[in-house]
Amino acid sequence: xxxxxxxxxxxxxxxxxxxxxxxxxxxxxxxxxxxxxxxxxxxxxxxxxxxxxxxxxxxxxxxxxxxxxxxxxxxxxxxxxxxxxxxxxxxxxxxxxxxxxxxxxxxxxxxxxxxxxxxxxxxxxxxxxxxxxxxxxxxxxxxxxxxxxxxxxxxxxxxxxxxxxxxxxxxxxxxxxxxxxxxxxxxxxxxxxxxxxxxxxxxxxxxxxxxxxxxxxxxxxxxxxxxxxxxxxxxxxxxxxxxxxxxxxxxxxxxxxxxxxxxxxxxxxxxxxxxxxxxxxxxxxxxxxxxxxxxxxxxxxxxxxxxxxxxxxxxxxxxxxxxxxxxxxxxxxxxxxxxxxxxxxxxxxxxxxxxxxxxxxxxxxxxxxxxxx
Numbered sequence: 001x002x003x004x005x006x007x008x009x010x011x012x013x014x015x016x017x018x019x020x021x022x023x024x025x026x027x028x029x030x031x032x033x034x035x036x037x038x039x040x041x042x043x044x045x046x047x048x049x050x051x052x053x054x055x056x057x058x059x060x061x062x063x064x065x066x067x068x069x070x071x072x073x074x075x076x077x078x079x080x081x082x083x084x085x086x087x088x089x090x091x092x093x094x095x096x097x098x099x100x101x102x103x104x105x106x107x108x109x110x111x112x113x114x115x116x117x118x119x120x121x122x123x124x125x126x127x128x129x130x131x132x133x134x135x136x137x138x139x140x141x142x143x144x145x146x147x148x149x150x151x152x153x154x155x156x157x158x159x160x161x162x163x164x165x166x167x168x169x170x171x172x173x174x175x176x177x178x179x180x181x182x183x184x185x186x187x188x189x190x191x192x193x194x195x196x197x198x199x200x201x202x203x204x205x206x207x208x209x210x211x212x213x214x215x216x217x218x219x220x221x222x223x224x225x226x227x228x229x230x231x232x233x234x235x236x237x238x239x240x241x242x243x244x245x246x247x248x249x250x251x252x253x254x255x256x257x258x259x260x261x262x263x264x265x266x267x268x269x270x271x272x273x274x275x276x277x278x279x280x281x282x283x284x285x286x287x288x289x290x291x292x293x294x295x296x297x298x299x300x301x302x303x304x305x306x307x308x309x310x311x312x313x314x315x316x317x318x319x320x321x322x323x324x325x326x327x328x329x330x331x332x333x334x335x336x337x338x339x340x341x342x343x344x345x346x347x348x349x350x351x352x353x354x355x356x357x358x359x360x361x362x363x364x365x366x367x368x369x370x371x372x373x
């Protein structure tokens with residue numbers, strides 16, 4: 001039995017300037033993509049118009065993996081479907097990046113196989129173009145996917161249900177070509193690691209390596225094709241399915257589950273300038289959870305959602321101020337229904353939560369909510 005959230009309509013979204021702090025506002029579901037989880041979402045600014053693009057994911061028992069998506073225009077609070085012509089095949093767990101004029105998705109799985117295909121979506125023309133298979137990395141899931149400003153870095157990930165890799169490649173969308181990354185000095189094979197772009201290097205940390213959690217990391221410089229390990233002194237404990245984000249200087253690691261799959265409610269911050277890990281305060285932190293989302297607001301890391309040890313979704317969150325080393329809970333008033341495997345993006349003024357899975361029995365959502373911190 002498929003359970004769906006049914007809502008007839010929403011009022012237009014109030015402008016960001018008029019929204020009270022620490023408040024939730026629903027966004028329209030009229031014309032929104034079908035309910036789904038483990039999808040991609042990116043935020044774009046095109047010709048002065050702010051948009052969120054949602055694509056792919058686990059859809060329903062009838063259409064298990066979606067090759068559909070939609071563009072949500074913030075100012076008009078409306079959805080428009082993305083074309084399916086030449087779109088990548090349906091899949092879940094595929095990461096996505098925004099290049100400045102295209103969304104690139106690559107990899108993931110279709111329920112039977114890991115994939116090494118992808119596509120570039122141009123929202124202005126509503127056109128998909130495939131990514132080249134020549135020289136592409138092997139099929140994988142849970143890989144790093146980082147945009148450098150001119151190239152995409154794909155690294156590591158699970159290449160089978162029992163094996164990981166530490167290989168990767170650089171993708172140039174202008175020439176539609178791939179070039180391999182070195183494995184000399186690279187971290188051990190792994191999947192579901194944190195990965196961010198510092199402005200000059202890709203920073204990766206943690207993940208699952210051949211069935212065991214790891215808590216080491218490294219920096220990769222695509223200009224020199226060189227890996228440099230980072231300090232493990234005072235690093236976070238071993239964990240998987242944690243939240244990670246970047247504020248321009250610090251890598252934020254929080255939550256997840258330990259090797260016995262017990263949810264965690266702690267974390268650390270790694271400063272790339274000093275190379276030092278420091279502990280995140282525990283007072284008023286969100287409850288222990290795995291798979292939460294996190295965004296950087298320009299002032300705070302906002303953690304929300306996820307699930308507990310039994311897979312029950314969570315509908316709470318908190319804001320973390322790294323300067324004051326303090327947490328403050330996000331309001332429950334008007335908050336989304338508890339969920340996991342949703343997406344969260346920062347639109348310049350608010351965190352937008354969309355989709356995900358709820359309690360029991362394939363209960364997916366196709367609604368979204370904007371949180372003003």
